[in-house]
Amino acid sequence: MRRVVVIGGGILGLAVARELTVRGDEVTLLEKEDRWAAHQTGNNSNVVHAGLYYKPGSHKARMSVAGNRSILAFAREHGVPAEVCGKLVVATQPSERAALHVLAERAEANGVPARLIGPAEAREYEPEVSCVEALRVETTGIIDFPAVCETLARLSTSAGADLRPGSRAVAIRPRPGGGVDVATETSSGGSGRGRSARTCWSTVPGCTPTGSPSSPGCGRGRGSCRSAASTTS
Numbered sequence: 125m126r127r128v129v130v131i132g133g134g135i136l137g138l139a140v141a142r143e144l145t146v147r148g149d150e151v152t153l154l155e156k157e158d159r160w161a162a163h164q165t166g167n168n169s170n171v172v173h174a175g176l177y178y179k180p181g182s183h184k185a186r187m188s189v190a191g192n193r194s195i196l197a198f199a200r201e202h203g204v205p206a207e208v209c210g211k212l213v214v215a216t217q218p219s220e221r222a223a224l225h226v227l228a229e230r231a232e233a234n235g236v237p238a239r240l241i242g243p244a245e246a247r248e249y250e251p252e253v254s255c256v257e258a259l260r261v262e263t264t265g266i267i268d269f270p271a272v273c274e275t276l277a278r279l280s281t282s283a284g285a286d287l288r289p290g291s292r293a294v295a296i297r298p299r300p301g302g303g304v305d306v307a308t309e310t311s312s313g314g315s316g317r318g319r320s321a322r323t324c325w326s327t328v329p330g331c332t333p334t335g336s337p338s339s340p341g342c343g344r345g346r347g348s349c350r351s352a353a354s355t356t357s
């Protein structure tokens with residue numbers, strides 16, 4: 125079994141933490157904010173992309189198409205709000221049609237269900253649209269990414285991962301004999317003026333401290349701490 129520290133509790137970190145935990149690794153996830161998806165993941169457009177734009181045969185094209193299917197299956201399985209509403213890519217003037225047709229060819233090559241439609245049919249999907257031609261893409265969807273993250277966090281914790289919101293990784297250094305140590309700052313007193321000023325060192329259970337002596341009683345969820353996690357991966 126490897127000991128792994130994952131830094132970041134957005135969708136990538138949480139997905140990696142869950143996958144590694146399920147595969148049998150001992151995972152500690154550090155997130156500097158006190159909630160999941162606090163940055164890009166919780167502030168994006170919540171679109172499940174179809175995989176339309178990427179060069180056929182590329183990793184991006186294949187992973188985007190596969191990811192569309194797998195995240196929607198994940199949403200169905202775990203009750204995460206999601207909807208496959210499809211989308212329209214529109215040519216608003218004749219000079220844009222050629223590019224639209226290239227996208228239609230890409231969609232076909234990538235295995236993305238899509239078809240070219242006229243303005244009247246486009247208005248059946250979106251009454252306000254004004255276009256000369258449109259590409260109707262069936263598999264684009266919308267999803268609640270913060271809810272995906274909450275679900276990943278719950279599943280990871282049930283599988284045995286140690287998830288630590290409010291823990292900032294502040295230093296990483298190689299450890300003699302392999303692996304690395306990760307130093308963290310932890311606060312549970314919220315941010316700003318209310319935060320406890322207490323600072324100490326402790327270790328993530330089962331891991332090796334990076335240096336300073338540990339302070340008895342300075343554990344998770346208490347005051348503001350500096351601690352060390354380690355990984356041998």
Ligand SMILES: Cc1cc2nc3c(=O)[nH]c(=O)nc-3n(C[C@H](O)[C@H](O)[C@H](O)COP(=O)(O)OP(=O)(O)OC[C@H]3O[C@@H](n4cnc5c(N)ncnc54)[C@H](O)[C@@H]3O)c2cc1C
Pocket residue numbers: 131132133134135136137154155156157160161162163164165166167168169170171172173291292293294
């Ligand atoms: C405007 C915009 C719109 C987008 N729309 C979409 C969309 O509709 N659909 C889509 O699929 N993708 C979209 N994306 C892309 C998508 O949001 C990102 O690819 C994805 O959220 C990246 O996830 P992440 O986990 O890597 O990053 P983040 O969600 O940013 O997570 C990184 C986490 O790491 C934490 N962190 C950073 N430093 C430390 C540290 N030292 N210690 C501990 N924790 C730390 C941060 O607090 C943060 O929570 C969009 C991107 C942008 C910018």
